[in-house]
Amino acid sequence: MHIKIDIRKTLRSGARSxxxxxxxxxxxQRLVVYGPSGAGKxxxxxxxxxxxxxxxxxxxxxxxxxxDSAAGINLAPQQREVGYLFQDYxxxxxxxxxxxxxxxxQRGWFNPSARVDSESMRYWLDAFAxxxxxxxxxxxxxxxxxxxxxxxxxxxxxPRALLLDEPFAALDPALRARMREELSALQRRLDIPMILITxxxxxxxxxxxxxxxMEEGAIAEAA
Amino acid sequence: MLDQPAWIALRLSLKVACWAxxxxxVFGLALGYLLAxxxxxxxxxLDALMTLPMVMPPTxxxxxxxxxxxxxxxxxxxxxxxxxxxxxxxWQAAVIASAVVAFPLVLxxxxxxxxxxxxxxxxxxxxxxxxGFSVFLRVSLPLAWRGVLGGTLLAFARAxxxxxxTLMVAGSIPGKTQTLSIAVYxxxxxxQDDHANLLVIITSITCxxxxxxxxxxxxxxNVLS
Numbered sequence: 001m002h003i004k005i006d007i008r009k010t011l012r013s014g015a016r017s018x019x020x021x022x023x024x025x026x027x028x029q030r031l032v033v034y035g036p037s038g039a040g041k042x043x044x045x046x047x048x049x050x051x052x053x054x055x056x057x058x059x060x061x062x063x064x065x066x067x068d069s070a071a072g073i074n075l076a077p078q079q080r081e082v083g084y085l086f087q088d089y090x091x092x093x094x095x096x097x098x099x100x101x102x103x104x105x106q107r108g109w110f111n112p113s114a115r116v117d118s119e120s121m122r123y124w125l126d127a128f129a130x131x132x133x134x135x136x137x138x139x140x141x142x143x144x145x146x147x148x149x150x151x152x153x154x155x156x157x158x159p160r161a162l163l164l165d166e167p168f169a170a171l172d173p174a175l176r177a178r179m180r181e182e183l184s185a186l187q188r189r190l191d192i193p194m195i196l197i198t199x200x201x202x203x204x205x206x207x208x209x210x211x212x213x214m215e216e217g218a219i220a221e222a223a
Numbered sequence: 224m225l226d227q228p229a230w231i232a233l234r235l236s237l238k239v240a241c242w243a244x245x246x247x248x249v250f251g252l253a254l255g256y257l258l259a260x261x262x263x264x265x266x267x268x269l270d271a272l273m274t275l276p277m278v279m280p281p282t283x284x285x286x287x288x289x290x291x292x293x294x295x296x297x298x299x300x301x302x303x304x305x306x307x308x309x310x311x312x313x314w315q316a317a318v319i320a321s322a323v324v325a326f327p328l329v330l331x332x333x334x335x336x337x338x339x340x341x342x343x344x345x346x347x348x349x350x351x352x353x354x355g356f357s358v359f360l361r362v363s364l365p366l367a368w369r370g371v372l373g374g375t376l377l378a379f380a381r382a383x384x385x386x387x388x389t390l391m392v393a394g395s396i397p398g399k400t401q402t403l404s405i406a407v408y409x410x411x412x413x414x415q416d417d418h419a420n421l422l423v424i425i426t427s428i429t430c431x432x433x434x435x436x437x438x439x440x441x442x443x444x445n446v447l448s
Contacts, residue, residue: 051346077349090347094365103361104351111361157352 001161001193002027007047007057007067020044020054020217030187030209033197033219040217041197042087045163048195049084050077062160062193083154083162088170089146091138091153098134101125101152124152143171144179151186161193168203180206228397228406229421233429236403239314239389240382243321247329247378252371255333256359260342270334277327281387288320288392310392314400317393321385325378332374336367369440376437380430 002025009020020040024033033041046052048059050066053074059067061082066075091100095111101124102112114135125131128148133141141149147167154162167183168176184206187194196207197214204211213220258270276284292299292310302308310316340363348358364371386404393400395409403426410419 046346049346049350051350076354077346078352078354080350081352082350084347084350086343086347088343090341090343092344092347092362103348104353107353107357109357109360111365153351 001029001031001062002060003031003048003062003161003193003195004058004060005044005048007044007054007059009043009047009052009054011043018217022047022214022217022219024212024219026210026212028210029191029193030207031193031195032204032207032209032211033195033214034201034204034211035197035199035214037199039199039214041199041214042165044214045084045165045195045197048080049082049163050075050080064160081157081160083157083159085147085150085154085162085164085167087166089138089150091146091149093138096135096137097125097130097141097149100138100149101156103153104157120156124156128152144175147171147179151183155190155192159192161195162187164194164196166198166200167196168198168200176202183207229418229425231398232401232403232406232422233425235314235317235398235401236383236426236429239317239321239385239402240379242318243325243382243385244329244375244379246318246322247326247382248371248375251326251329251333251374251378252364255330255371256337256363258330258334259337270330273330274327276324281324281385282391284323285320285388285391288316288323288388292316292319292392312392312394312396312400314393317385317389317400317402320388320392321382324385324388325381328378328381329371329374332377333367333371336370336374337363339370340366372440373437376433376440380433380437383429383433384426 004025006023007020011018011020018040020043022040022044033044035041043052047054048061048066054067054069056069057067058065058069065071065073066080067073092103095103096114098116098121099112099114101121102116102118105118106112106116125134128151130145130148130152133145138146138149164183168179171179180203196203198204254273258266289311290296292302294300294303294309294311299310302310310319344362344366345358348362353361384404385402386408389400389402390405395401395405397406401409403422407419407422407426410416410422
């Protein structure tokens, strides 16, 4: 993967304002951005996914320009073809596991049916051991299962990169360690480019790759 | 024992309330979503203006409607000149009056329901490749529909009971614009107590049924408090 980010954004909330000035470049398949909460990591990820529009700058992912304020380019989130794992997974509470996973595969006005099935669906249900809960709804799942559903939902569409926003923060410590290993192995197996943001040093230790530090809206190479 | 005029009035009331509610639902969904999700200047002013019918005397509202859709009104005059359409003293005018009076109930319910939907879910849907209106239909609306429906049923009950504004723009023509609530007034004025009793009972049963439904369907189970 080759990712190049150079963006500026002023975020205001009441009288407070926050300067995001993120500039980074990486060729690693595993890019980890590490920093305290409130450093602007999530905002940067949202900019990559197209959920936040920077004031100015450019975002390039694997030779594809996603955003360029000078050239007037700003691809919509649905055109960027990235997978995004939200911190609390953002599973659709009104859809069962199958419907959640197939959500992005079906275009148009209607959600996939409760019994939606396909070869890739069977593959992911099997790979993540979700067969037994395929008909269940998000609130009936354990934390680890929720994360696997969210991962399957993101990966089934073959995204160009997977963006992970504090993926282990919502899990209890024992499960956290296991899911770290699981995700790390998955990345190696699929060889999919991943960008992970975290405030947890343990994530950095296990995930490795290219580690950057972010503080107060700006990026620095990690020591 | 059930006389003809009562049934005609009930049928008319139901017809008017159904049309008014349908209109309110379409506009309420659109505007409620807009108010819940978009930031624009005058947002709260718009919300306040749309809520006015809830607090204004129905007669004042009826007067505004006459100014708007009356034969010499802004919209009514144009309709008359261009298409020869007259709205005043028709059941369609009753629909408009009921729709305006009941609109805040749909709007408030829809806005609150859409505001309660986690925006991150809509973002997740967009990142997964689903765009604009489809996200609304597949994520926002299914998660908000209970709140929307609660408000809509209340609006239906309110539209059923509409009296003041309806009387001013649609009048009281038996079989044509004389709805249940207006028929009650006419019956009492004419001293027909038996007829009034029957009409009142029918109205009460209909409204209680709708309110019970509304309470059952609303997440917090008590739309009136």
